[in-house]
Amino acid sequence: MSKPAGQQDGGRTGRRPGQSGTREAILDAARHRFAQVGFDKASIRSIAAEAGVDSALVHHYFGTKQDLFVAVVALPVDPVIVLGPLNAAPIDRLGEQIIRTVVGAWDSPAGVGVLAAFRGVIAGADPTLIRTFLVEIALKDVRVRVDVPKGSGDKRIALVASQMFGLLAARKIIEIEPIASMSLDELVPLVAPTLQRYLTGDLP
Structure with a gap:
């Protein structure tokens, strides 16, 4: 049949x-x-x-x-375009460039979609895809560049991700002042040194 x-x-x-x-x-x-x-x-x-x-x-x-x-x-922008300046930044300026790139994307009209994805993770959606995006796409090239000593790249990127998620929550979800209303130029000197230490500084 x-x-x-x-x-x-x-x-x-x-x-x-x-x-x-x-x-x-x-x-x-x-x-x-x-x-x-x-x-x-x-x-x-x-x-x-x-x-x-x-x-x-x-x-x-x-x-x-x-x-x-x-x-x-459901990302509202092509990550290749957004992350271009980040991947081209000198290694000693990566902390600053991450803040400028990521916060700049949050504050743009496309940031609404990014915020929606973040809210979904907080609400209990499967975090696997967001983790995959961060580790295998967004920060993949950075992880390779900061993997000194060998094997520390994953730890460095995890620390950076934790800092950025906390900043996103404070700026866009909870709207803690004055972080919520700070300009990009105000945020960079406050947060970038911490990111740079995670990326290229000595780790315990």
């Missing part, structure tokens, strides 16, 4: 060439794969297979794997 169109052995949905719901199926599959194995190990091919579509269809809807991740996390 022939199987219904689009159905494979075991009842798994077969390849669906662009019908209604395919975009959502790809997002669901990508969300699962990114959370399960991380950004680096989740391939477009494996995401397509889980969604039951051809890899070309994933590229058609979302472009690159990073574009797909941005869609999954």
